[in-house]
Ligand SMILES: NC(=O)c1ccc[n+]([C@@H]2O[C@H](COP(=O)([O-])OP(=O)(O)OC[C@H]3O[C@@H](n4cnc5c(N)ncnc54)[C@H](O)[C@@H]3O)[C@@H](O)[C@H]2O)c1
């Protein structure tokens with residue numbers, strides 16, 4: 001079936017059912033693909049999500065219009081893992097060049113942007129060229145920023161290959177790089193023309209990266225989807241095994257959540273803040289450990305438990321919800337331990353976070369699973385108490401459960 005570009009506004013035609021902005025494309029794979037629309041200041045774009053999405057890449061890109069040339073931007077590691085599948089989906093044998101750069105977080109910098117744009121130049125890219133970013137959040141953010149800057153903007157398609165990039169970073173148009181002074185300090189909002197998220201591309205991802213991505217999935221369920229939270233509680237073992245059916249369900253469902261939030265608040269002036277649930281704590285943990293101890297999702301996992309405790313301390317989150325949140329997060333597996341620093345050091349790190357508005361700490365809290373709001377009147381002493389007891393509570397419950405089983 002041929003892709004219909006604007007199907008999310010109209011009736012999609014035969015083989016396609018459209019409901020509330022989501023088109024269910026039939027006859028593509030036994031697992032249905034979803035077409036999820038994201039609104040942005042530069043116009044709407046689709047996220048085609050589900051098992052088999054990559055096989056439609058050439059078709060979907062053809063539906064975007066004509067391009068003078070195609071330029072895949074990826075990393076050697078990603079390309080080794082999924083290059084062949086992506087190449088087949090894109091039908092790259094018909095022309096196109098591949099530009100590989102190191103996607104370590106330490107290489108997420110302006111030098112990589114220079115390398116990519118110079119490589120595009122040498123390959124003859126012009127204003128009518130298309131950049132296709134294939135990789136995790138680092139590739140997406142750097143290649144996205146390069147596409148935004150090259151010739152003042154060439155069209156961009158994301159093919160995310162980590163769980164984080166599929167459910168989070170490829171949607172919403174944020175691109176950018178780090179400076180020695182801090183993370184993501186240079187960048188732009190540059191929405192893509194299309195995103196293709198295929199959970200099949202996650203097969204080769206390391207266990208640690210996959211579990212880190214699941215922390216963001218749990219976050220989405222806490223802030224916006226109580227039903228998904230219950231499904232995760234029921235099926236976590238299958239999810240951890242990367243069961244095809246589970247991922248085929250979870251990835252599009254999470255894309256929908258992120259798409260809904262950023263469509264309503266592209267520039268993070270309000271609603272988008274709820275996506276930071278657990279992140280005020282997580283950024284402080286990452287910063288005091290110099291970004292070496294935790295994979296980001298692991299810091300978010302700690303951060304979400306702390307945010308649940310904070311909600312409870314403030315009389316917002318019910319004890320039962322706190323236990324469910326903590327229990328689900330702990331099923332992700334053991335986390336690197338909480339740093340041995342005083343609570344005041346973490347508080348200091350929170351106050352110097354770039355998202356802190358004029359020294360006021362903001363926390364996203366969940367009054368009940370499936371809902372979240374941002375609060376900026378949380379007393380410091382309560383935060384300090386939570387920073388103090390979170391690691392103690394979690395470690396002691398570790399010992400308790402060990403005691404019971406051993
Ligand atoms: N733009 C946004 O809105 C946004 C949101 C969240 C995170 N981010 C950014 O995303 C970055 C983190 O992204 P990430 O979590 O996707 O990690 P990542 O891009 O650092 O990738 C993690 C590792 O997995 C490898 N990898 C990627 N895909 C693979 C695959 N299919 N098989 C095997 N290995 C694979 C990569 O080479 C890398 O070594 C951070 O820089 C963060 O700032 C941006």
Ligand SMILES: [Zn+2]
Pocket residue numbers: 216279296300
């Ligand atoms: Zn995050």
